[in-house]
Amino acid sequence: MVPLDYYLVLSAIIFVIGVTGVVIRRNIIVVLMSVELMLNAVNLTFIAFSRSLGSMDGQVIVFFVMTVAAAEAVVGLAIIISVFRHRQTLDPQEMQLLKW
């Protein structure tokens, strides 16, 4: 049996990699993929705690996180497509219509 701490550290590492990706990348699709990475790291935490506490609740929450992640990916990619159609760019730095 692997201790719970190991899973927490693993998911912290993956989460931080995702955060780094959101910060450093200039391609909006990769930024969205990094967000998926972060969501998966959190899912791993939920599953590890669910196993450790012997409760199914964590797994149900992961189910909902997957639902929200799917909705987020669909809407995010649709926004990317419609922005690309108007601006011909994937660089988040150039999407500044809402910037004040």
Add this chain to the structure above:
Amino acid sequence: MILFFILAGLSIAFSLLVVFQRNVVHSALALVATLFLIAVLFLTLEATMVGILQILVYAGAIMVLFLFVIMLLHPGALEGRRTLWWTVGSVGGLLLLFEFVRLLVGSATPAAAPAPSSASFGSPEALAQSLFNDFVLPFEIASVLLLVAIIGAVVLAKREM
């Protein structure tokens, strides 16, 4: 234990590939590999149903969507190398990781003994029992959320109003 370390090392390596790589398609493929490895980690944690859902929904549906969009837009040129900014971001990430590990290690207080694993733990039946008894309202709200996402995606991606 050995299995965990192999899976952990591979998933960290692939998630690094997702971020520190300039070709978008390669990033997407590395992300598929990461999601697969995390699904296997779920299976080792006796979350059978969630692991299978992870492969079907994430590695299957969501990643196909990503690849479709990448190929539809074909970004072409590789992202420029901006070494300074990448270094600064990575150092910031390492600091965040240091803080996380310092907070996490030893702070978790799990049940005294590893929880007894009954045969049905993590099975579709157990998940459905929990989902349709305690979490009925969130389940219904999730269905509304998906409906809104479908409508939103269609409206956003339509060519002209």
